[in-house]
Amino acid sequence: MLENEPSSVRGGQELSLLDVCHGLSKRGHTITLLYLKEGNLIEQYREFSIDLVNIKSYILDRSTINYFFDFFADILKISANQNSVVYSNRYHDVFFGYVLSVFKKIPSVCHLRLPPPPGFGRPHTIGLKGTKQFITISQQTKLDWINSGVSADKIDVVYNAINTELFKVPENFYDLRIKWDIAEDVKVISYVGRLDKEKGIETLLKAFSLLLKSGYKLRLFIAGKPLSTEQEYQNSLEELVTNLGIKEHTSFLGHVNDTTSLYQVSDVTVLPSLWPEPFGRTIIESMACGTPVVASRTGGIPEILTGEFERGLFETGNERDLADKLLKIMHWRDSYPHLQQRCRTHVLCNFDRENMINSIEKVFMKVIKN
Numbered sequence: 360m361l362e363n364e365p366s367s368v369r370g371g372q373e374l375s376l377l378d379v380c381h382g383l384s385k386r387g388h389t390i391t392l393l394y395l396k397e398g399n400l401i402e403q404y405r406e407f408s409i410d411l412v413n414i415k416s417y418i419l420d421r422s423t424i425n426y427f428f429d430f431f432a433d434i435l436k437i438s439a440n441q442n443s444v445v446y447s448n449r450y451h452d453v454f455f456g457y458v459l460s461v462f463k464k465i466p467s468v469c470h471l472r473l474p475p476p477p478g479f480g481r482p483h484t485i486g487l488k489g490t491k492q493f494i495t496i497s498q499q500t501k502l503d504w505i506n507s508g509v510s511a512d513k514i515d516v517v518y519n520a521i522n523t524e525l526f527k528v529p530e531n532f533y534d535l536r537i538k539w540d541i542a543e544d545v546k547v548i549s550y551v552g553r554l555d556k557e558k559g560i561e562t563l564l565k566a567f568s569l570l571l572k573s574g575y576k577l578r579l580f581i582a583g584k585p586l587s588t589e590q591e592y593q594n595s596l597e598e599l600v601t602n603l604g605i606k607e608h609t610s611f612l613g614h615v616n617d618t619t620s621l622y623q624v625s626d627v628t629v630l631p632s633l634w635p636e637p638f639g640r641t642i643i644e645s646m647a648c649g650t651p652v653v654a655s656r657t658g659g660i661p662e663i664l665t666g667e668f669e670r671g672l673f674e675t676g677n678e679r680d681l682a683d684k685l686l687k688i689m690h691w692r693d694s695y696p697h698l699q700q701r702c703r704t705h706v707l708c709n710f711d712r713e714n715m716i717n718s719i720e721k722v723f724m725k726v727i728k729n
Contacts, residue, residue, distance in 0.1 A: 360390060361417065361447040361456055366398025368584065368614050370553050371640030372472045373400065375496075375519050376448045381407055382716035393437065412437060417455035419482060430455075439463040444723045449473065453486030466491040466726040471514070474500060474635050474658070475507035491726045494719065497659025500637040515722050518662075519638050520715035521706070526647035528703055529623035532692075539624045545576045546689045549625040551618055551641045554585040554593050559631035559655065561599060565678035566631075568603040570685060578608055580625070582615040622648035626689050630654040633676055639663060647706040649699035651691060653684045668705060 360380055366373055377400055380390050384407040391410045394401070395417065404411060415429045437459060439445075445467040447456040453469050460467035469490045479487065493514045495501040501514045529535050533543065541547060548567060552558055560581065567579045585593050593611070600609050615621055618641075622628060628645035630636070635658035642652045642663050654660045656672040664671050671688065673680040691698045 360392050361414075361445070361452045362392060362394045363449065363452070364396035364398040365392070365394055365400040365404060366396075367400055367616075368398070371519070371638070372448060372470075373398070375472070375640065376470075377403060378520070378522065378712060379716060379719055380404065382712065383720060384408070386716070386720065388720075391437070391439075410438075414455075417452040419454065419458075434459055434462050437463070439465055441465065442727055444468055444726060446470070446723070447490075450475070450483070450487070453490055454482040455486075457486040457489035460489070460491075466729075468492050468494065468722060468726060471495045471500060471504055472637060474503045474637060491729075492722055494722060496638040497662050499635065499659045499662065503635070515718070517715055517718040517722075518710055519640050519643070520710045520712040521640065521643055521647060522712055523647050523703075523707060526619050526622065526644045528649040528699060532623070535620065535624050539620075541578060541624065542576070545578055546627075547578045547580065547625045548685065548689065549580040549582065549621055549628050550631070551582045551615070551621060551628065551645070552630065554581070554583050554596065556592060557632065557634040559633040559676060560596055562631045562633070562676055562678050562681060563629050564596065564599055564603060564605065564609070566681035566685060567609070568605050569678065569682040571605055571608060573686075575686075578610070579605070580610050580612055580621060582612040582618065582621055584614045618644065619648060622650050625650050626692065627685060628652045629681070629685070630660065631681060632657055632660070634658070636660050643706045643710045646702040649703050651688055651698055651702055653681065653688060663710075665709075666705075667701070 362376055384390050390408045392404050392408050393412045393414050395414055414433045419430050443465045445456045445460045445465060447453055447469040450469055450471055456467045467490050471493050493509060494517050495504060495514055496519050498516055501516050504514060505511050536543060550560060550563055571577055600606050622645045628650055630639050630642055632655045638659045639654060642654055645652050651671060653671045653673060654664060655675040657675045661672060673684045
């Protein structure tokens with residue numbers, strides 16, 4: 360398994376890989392984790408992996424002879440038998456995965472969890488061509504990669520899934536509200552995810568401002584933190600909150616370990632992405648906790664919010680449309696209390712973790728046999 364940084368702080372793709380690896384290990388598969396940086400999930404990997412290998416770089420840097428030798432030294436120190444598969448968790452690492460597969464004479468699989476970039480360098484092009492099979496996390500992402508030149512028959516779609524024993528409906532919603540110091544008549548809107556411009560958080564803040572001006576009693580929780588290179592972005596969000604006059608009603612929580620409690624205490628969760636979000640893991644986390652979601656009509660999100668939940672889709676970047684959708688849904692506890700269980704049932708029926716692991720395991724077995 361090739362991973363960048365096994366950390367829950369970075370986002371959903373790291374958590375999804377952990378779920379896949381843990382699930383496969385419980386089925387008797389042996390896992391070797393290759394990683395660049397040590398994150399806060401590393402100890403969980405130690406519990407079930409047969410080996411953890413710190414790699415210097417997945418990129419073949421030819422600028423110095425030392426980088427060149429380090430790249431191949433890392434390749435040579437990795438052990439694999441004939442029934443092994445090289446599994447990259449992102450397209451950035453496919454060249455290393457391809458070279459490793461050639462040296463060990465085993466197939467390589469790449470999980471395409473992001474849309475393709477505008478262009479590829481020569482190493483990535485070589486790595487993509489040498490990859491035996493790909494997995495995408497939505498039909499839309501598959502289509503994006505087909506349009507970039509990957510053959511359709513080399514791509515399997517496997518939707519993300521979560522541990523529904525971890526994300527579940529609260530036993531007593533009103534007791535939870537007391538713990539969070541939230542009045543019973545206040546509606547709570549939350550965002551959970553990385554603080555990044557492509558996530559469209561400004562759209563949410565503006566929509567929240569519109570609702571407050573209408574006289575509703577509201578609280579907005581922003582849970583997450585920016586990557587180390589994007590700290591200025593959080594400062595700009597806090598400045599926008601002040602300028603919109605919503606500071607008193609808005610809380611930046613930083614990274615939250617117990618996101619289940621936040622989903623449970625919320626009336627609505629929002630994913631206001633501006634970019635073509637390939638999936639949106641926080642959508643199914645929230646719905647598994649019985650909390651409905653309003654999200655941008657972009658990327659793979661419409662493949663999650665289907666049927667009756669389509670009403671939670673709003674036009675990307677449109678704060679007025681988002682405010683209207685929130686207004687229609689945030690009073691559901693009074694008007695449609697059965698929505699809580701319907702949200703959870705939707706996740707249980709369509710995004711089951713065992714089904715996800717089954718599907719990924721089938722891809723691995725297929726490339727080994729072929």
